[in-house]
Amino acid sequence: ASWSADSLQILNGGDQDTASISIGGHSGLKVAGNFLNVADQLFRDWATYDTIDILMQVYGDAALLATNGQPRNFLFLTGSVPDLHEANGGSLPVEAKNKKWNWVLFRIENATRADGTRYVGIVPPDAQGGIAFGGVNGGTIRAQGGLTGVQNLIARLVAFGERGAFGEPQQINRFASAETCASEPDTNLAFADISHNTNSHLVVLNDTDQTVTYQDNVGPAGDVRRAAHANGSYMNFGITDHYLGLPCNDPRNIKLCVEFYDDPALTGAVFGPEAYATDETGLEGTGKWLRRAFNVPAVNLKGVSTGSLEGGPRLIFQNGQVLISRVELGIYRTGTNALAGLDPIPDCFEDPNICTDAYGNYAELDLAQGIMNGLDAGNSAGDQLMVVENAGPANDRRQAVRPDRVLPASPGIYLNFAINNEPFGPSTQDNARLAICVTYYDDPALVGATLRPEVYRSDRGGSVTLAFTPANIVARLTGSDRWLDAYFEIPDMNFSGVNQGPQAAARFVIIKPAGSQNLPGVYFTRVRYAVIRPCGPMAGVNLLEGCKPATLRGGLSLGNNLSLSWTTNALGYAVQMKTDLAQAQWTSVAVTPSTQGDQYVVTLPLTNTQAFFRLSR
Secondary structure, three states, X not given: OOOOOOOEEEOOOHHHOEEEEEEOOEEEEXXXXXXXXXXXXXXXXHHHOOEEEEXXXXXXXXXXXXXXXXXXXXXXXXXXXXXXXXXXXXXXXXHHOOXXXXXXXXXXXXXXXXXXXXXXXXXXOOOEOOOOOOOOOOOOEEEOOOOOOOOOOEEEEEEEEOOOEOEOHHXXXXXXXXXXXXXXXXXXXXXXXXXXXXEEEEEEOOOOXXXXXXXXXXXXXXXXXXXXXXXXXXXXXXXXXXXXXXXXXXXXXXXXXXXXEOOHHHOOOEEEEOOOOOOOOOOOOOOOEEEEEEEEEEEOXXXXXXXXXXXXXXXXXXXXXXXXXXXXXXXXXXXXXXXXXXXXXXXXXXXXXXXXXXXXXXXXXXXXXXXXXXXXXXXOEXXXXXXXXXEOOOOOOEEEXXXXXXXXXXXXXXXXXXXXXXXXXXXXXXXXXXXXXXXXXXXXXXXXXXEEEEEEXXXXXXXXXXXXXXXXXXXXXXXXXXXXXXXXXXXXXXXXXXXXXOEEOOEEEEEOOOXXXXXXXXXXXXXXXXXEEOXXXXXXXXXXXXXXXXXXXXXXXXXXXXXXXXXXXXXXXEEEEEOOOOOOOXXXXXXXXXXXXXXXXXXXXXXXXXOEEEEEO
């Protein structure tokens, strides 16, 4: 056979991000997004082959199996938008999860299109998107494996060959027995407090190329501490008592929190986890003790130069030996672990500026008023075609944007919005708690349609990946023939965007009721974003508080009256009632509310009749 050693490339970026990882002395790539997309520079050579064998060397962990620990099919996407074909490459047995590097062989059909051409090898004339190598998003064949893709798959080699070039799957897909390994413990945090000369299962190492010097009375007046600095380029830490697990456990995302002295004499010094993109700006020289987090994906506890101890990433220093008073090492647990899903150090942030007034907290797009304050309609392209035009009730027509249905590329269900000029700061900051307020037309022709922010990006312990909101947060059209507000809140937003730049939040999905697919979609005339900061002068402040749905509160007042109240931030609401929930219609309560402080209040006399009340707008 004739082999081309450098013709394949594993792509990176978007929903096919990868991150470098080293296990057992071997380097590989871990799928940090959803897909593993491989570009073949010689893809046209496959135009006459009905089968393609895909040989990979992968690490035997939970990513090779379904979430229930059983075999799952590995699916491979071929072709280009709009005509795609998903080929089944087969499954691997549960024995593949053996915590070793394994050779695996998948065999896929190179199917034919209606015109007789094959999906891999020929680019049809109507192909769209990144088709340079014959596939989707710049690749040739994309591993995607169902709803969750191939998240966390670790690979160090990929090769394509004709049928049988590497042997048969039953010859290759054989797996050595797994070593016995204790389950991950229900722990997620260890620390070394140098300033107080104490620790919890984390010690500062002082050997080989990672020796340190301890120094007392470091820091500004009123806050002097004991600290340590590296004598050379490295400072390292060992985990004692196997407290956070064993090297044979699956690699996990690590959060490293470092408290350091921002020494004016070391302005510009840079430090961070080894093999990690450290802060290019370096120390600012504020003369204060600062605290900063680093999220590092897919860390194996084997450690580097930790001897008999486990370890995480070690620190590397450039342009100066920074003094450190405390280090915390946390692990993001997953699966059925008692601590799964928890941030091990929730009060330590990657970007300390989010706790200052360095970044803004508000952005707005108002098409009717011509306001584009850090926010604008997104790119009308691909599967998210959009149209801006007049819409709304006859007495309140406004400029608004709606999805545009142009089959087969655009189903007419997506709206996306571009965040311009970084009003909230860079996308490298910690996940933001984002409030969203959308002003939409409650179209009588689309009763029952729903809208919600759907897919977005979130940093999950150093891996920025796709995330989805639950379906039950939707706003539903009732056909009131008015412009209404819908409020949403997403707790873990990364602003790198989905199919939208330079920054974006969540992409909206609009689902129209059956029989209305040919009608124009739901119109948005105004979109507002507000970041609710976790710390600093704006901690807990929600600039879109007034967009939240009003809550009706009831209680007894003096004189045997029923008092119903709601906040004055909620405008345009009125109280309605029913005496029987089976009744079809609600009746407006003919009482003008009074204003008492920050509340609207409706007072009604008590009767012996059962009644139900609600707020309506």
